[in-house]
């Protein structure tokens with residue numbers, strides 16, 4: 001999905017070239033609110049959309065709503081699409097921030113900002129089921145971020161029952177949003193996803209005779225990034241200067257257990273960095289073959305305004321491109 005040049009301007013240039021070639025009128029800085037659109041049928045019983053505000057006045061027989069989500073307002077997306085859809089009788093599912101980072105209220109963890117925890121498995125419990133993502137996590141000045149954290153956030157938020165919109169489909173206040181409850185605030189980090197707890201204990205037992213004088217701090221570099229070891233040992237109450245020869249069975253159990261299930265308490269979601277909005281115009285109310293509304297002829301939806309959202313890795317851009325192409329083609333072809 002990403003261009004070879006890794007420069008988004010190149011995609012914009014291509015799209016602009018198409019628009020120029022097709023002599024499409026472009027109106028920028030011209031937000032259309034739900035109340036600016038009237039929908040009626042003409043004398044031939046065909047749909048007509050009348051769009052009018054202080055910047056624009058036009059009639060259209062087809063419209064494609066592709067106004068994005070609501071959780072990253074600097075893109076210009078403020079949730080107008082939900083209000084437009086709702087005015088046309090569509091339901092809006094719970095709206096939540098997606099692909100977010102986690103605020104963690106742990107000063108010592110935050111002081112390790114910049115440290116990457118490579119190839120770890122992050123998980124949370126759904127009853128007896130473990131829901132996990134494997135990849136890199138990054139410690140930041142606010143808590144945890146990085147690809148594995150961001151992907152886990154989607155799985156966690158999808159399970160959480162809340163919406164950031166009020167009954168009028170406007171965003172709730174920051175205070176209200178801060179109080180929204182997550183499915184769980186407890187996640188765990190597995191630093192050694194390829195080893196079982198038993199294998200870790202066996203490894204420590206095997207390594208002890210030859211390394212009796214080595215400090216546990218030095219030894220733990222075998223399993224953890226060097227800069228993380230002090231924090232890890234402090235959390236499990238083992239002195240970093242303790243020698244391997246003095247490691248007790250209880251210590252060994254604690255080390256193995258915490259390497260596999262190091263607990264982290266999420267304080268809140270880092271909303272400002274939400275890369276996608278989860279939820280949107282209900283999929284069932286849209287014909288998936290054409291992206292036309294099942295309620296209003298001539299009304300189409302594309303992109304992030306729709307209910308679905310994907311993980312990191314270009315899936316959301318793919319959704320935007322694929323649905324934009326389909327809705328555009330279908331709207332145009334139905335005019336022929």
Ligand SMILES: Cc1cc2nc3c(=O)[nH]c(=O)nc-3n(C[C@H](O)[C@H](O)[C@H](O)COP(=O)(O)OP(=O)(O)OC[C@H]3O[C@@H](n4cnc5c(N)ncnc54)[C@H](O)[C@@H]3O)c2cc1C
Nearest residue numbers: 031032067068072076077080275303304314315316317320
């Ligand atoms: C920081 C960041 C990083 C991301 N990284 C990735 C990534 O690596 N991979 C990936 O797959 N996805 C990524 N995403 C998500 C992806 O960019 C979006 O899902 C995708 O761009 C959505 O496209 P869209 O056209 O539906 O909406 P948008 O790109 O949000 O475009 C909506 C457009 O509609 C306009 N608009 C909104 N309301 C109105 C209105 N009332 N009237 C007129 N115009 C209006 C807006 O100004 C905007 O231009 C990222 C998003 C962010 C914010």
